[in-house]
Amino acid sequence: MEIIKKVVGLLGANCYIIRNETEAVVIDPGGNPELIYPVIGRRKLLYIINTHGHYDHIGANNDLKSRYDTKLACHRDEYQVLVNPELNLSEMVEMPFISVMPDILL
Template sequence: MELKEFTVGELMSKSYIISENGNALIIDPGAEGEKLYNYLQENGLKLKYIINTHGHFDHIAANQFLKDKTDAKILAHPKTNPKLKDPNLNLSQMFMRQQIMSPGLDKTLNDDEIIKFENLTLKIIYTPGHSEDGISVYIAEEKILFPGDCIFASGVGRTDLSDSSFQQLINSIEEKLFSLPEDTVFYPGHGPKGTISTFKNRVWPAVK
């Protein structure tokens, strides 16, 4: 498995391309679709899936570009679908005064769902709190997690938005993410990577 990390857009969002055997998937193409597409082209990769951890504009803005170029399938939680097509719901109108939209979902992802990608098994973990549609993607074989904006290396996602809930965030973190192996490395939607152990023991006590 190859993992390539990109920092994209004005909000410095993280996009991750996972590839194996000439095929690829991307988690949260938040902006700069051409840069992401060029990497695929330069490395001879066929994009199969676009996975959005939630429907905020800084995680979906390059969906349209990549879909048009590759016809990859867009996957996310069912509650993400309305946000893809509505600049008010995906917050691009509020924060950027832009009309950012995406094609609709090709497939919905629910809690505990499994996606087989080449030799990898991706487990979907429903982790609402920052947003009602939040999911995390866990790859057990690699002990890596993509939590979107649920947790960061030094904090957690904001919960002052219209579909946010701090109590839901607490439940998602304590009941779901803390059940993963403590040496799991997570790659968040913004900022550097971290480990579940460090987050649990150093960050979470200060946040909660």
């Protein structure tokens, strides 16, 4: 198993990909999915996990979710933040973003 850090998105958020030979998990995909795809490679993406709902941590949720057959997980208190540009602060940078709904509430 290895943990790979990628710096992604407008604010340079840390995105972590935990992977082994066959599977991967992505934590806080804040943007730049093109930097994340090669790290996943041909592995099965088991989960996307958001530690919280700010736009710099969720920016690639939709891209990853549409590319891979995977599940999105976040804390139950954060799911409304994902889908509200005012709460996820994307409205503040004039790039309103609405994430796909989470599949799993932690």
